[in-house]
Amino acid sequence: MSSGLGRGPPDVAVSEVHAPNLLAVAGPVRQDDIPRLVADLCAAARAPGTGEVICDVGGITTADLVTVEAVARLRLAARGAGVGLRLRDPTPALWALLGLVGLAELCVEVERDPEEREPPLGVEEAVESCDPAR
Numbered sequence: 001m002s003s004g005l006g007r008g009p010p011d012v013a014v015s016e017v018h019a020p021n022l023l024a025v026a027g028p029v030r031q032d033d034i035p036r037l038v039a040d041l042c043a044a045a046r047a048p049g050t051g052e053v054i055c056d057v058g059g060i061t062t063a064d065l066v067t068v069e070a071v072a073r074l075r076l077a078a079r080g081a082g083v084g085l086r087l088r089d090p091t092p093a094l095w096a097l098l099g100l101v102g103l104a105e106l107c108v109e110v111e112r113d114p115e116e117r118e119p120p121l122g123v124e125e126a127v128e129s130c131d132p133a134r
Contacts, residue, residue: 020047021083026059029067037070038077045081053078058089068097075106 023044025037044053055074060067071087078085086108090098098104 020044021050021052022054022056024056024059026061028062029060029070031066031069034066034070034073038073041074041077041085042081045078045083050083052084052086054086054088056088057094058091060091060094063091063093063097065097067094068101068103071098071103071106072101075103 021044023037023040029037041053041055044050055071057071075085085106087098087106088108090107095104095107098107
């Protein structure tokens with residue numbers, strides 16, 4: 001599937017609705033981008049059977065207070081539309097900023113295709129032997 005997220009100028013946030021409930025955002029988010037992002041979220045929320053919109057923020061290139069404001073406005077718009085909002089793939093910097101303002105609960109690990117997942121960590125168990133050490 002071609003995302004088309006590279007079509008905008010590099011200094012403007014680009015968003016597209018993928019599938020009925022997936023909104024992908026890429027690039028730096030500027031104040032002027034917020035109304036369009038909210039409109040895109042509302043379009044995704046209107047899709048039949050949508051109870052939650054997943055916003056893929058992995059393509060966002062800056063984590064600043066404007067980006068946090070955009071996320072807060074997206075959350076308000078989702079609530080107003082009667083749907084939930086989850087963020088997929090936030091950068092560590094964005095996750096930290098969202099945590100500072102109480103929005104980190106929006107970040108969730110959304111199931112990925114098997115080839116994209118990291119292998120599960122192994123659990124090493126110590127086995128106690130009943131045989132005395134020699």
